[in-house]
Amino acid sequence: MKKDIHPKEYRLVVFKDMSNDYAFMSKSTVQTKETIVWEDGKEYPLIKLEISHTSHPFYTGKMKLIDTAGRVDKFKSRYAKHIEKNISNQEANQESTQESTKE
Numbered sequence: 122m123k124k125d126i127h128p129k130e131y132r133l134v135v136f137k138d139m140s141n142d143y144a145f146m147s148k149s150t151v152q153t154k155e156t157i158v159w160e161d162g163k164e165y166p167l168i169k170l171e172i173s174h175t176s177h178p179f180y181t182g183k184m185k186l187i188d189t190a191g192r193v194d195k196f197k198s199r200y201a202k203h204i205e206k207n208i209s210n211q212e213a214n215q216e217s218t219q220e221s222t223k224e
Contacts, residue, residue, distance in 0.1 A: 135165045138173035145173075 134149040135157050146159060149168070157167040 133165055134168055135159055136168045136170055136173070138170050138176055140172060140176045143173060143175040 128150040131148040131150055133146055134151060134153070135144055135146050136149075137144040137157070144157075146165065151166075151168055153166045153168055155167040155169070156164050159165050
């Protein structure tokens with residue numbers, strides 16, 4: 122194994138699942154500017170998670186859509202013009218094939 126490739130400055134960090142407010146503490150080297158007061162009354166660095174084992178469908182057995190910050194809506198609005206253009210092109214192609222079959 123290579124020497125001196127792993128960080129040495131591990132510290133306790135609180136990870137918080139923002140979809141269900143579940144929080145847990147673990148050691149990490151990740152850097153953050155946010156902090157939280159933990160159950161023991163001490164202040165620890167805070168890392169916000171979008172999904173954890175308490176909200177992931179694989180672990181919970183429940184299929185639910187977690188849409189933080191409206192990402193699905195942003196995607197739909199971004200590609201709405203593209204989808205409408207394809208639909209109008211398909212309709213125009215159908216009309217032209219119907220007219221050519223009438224003649």
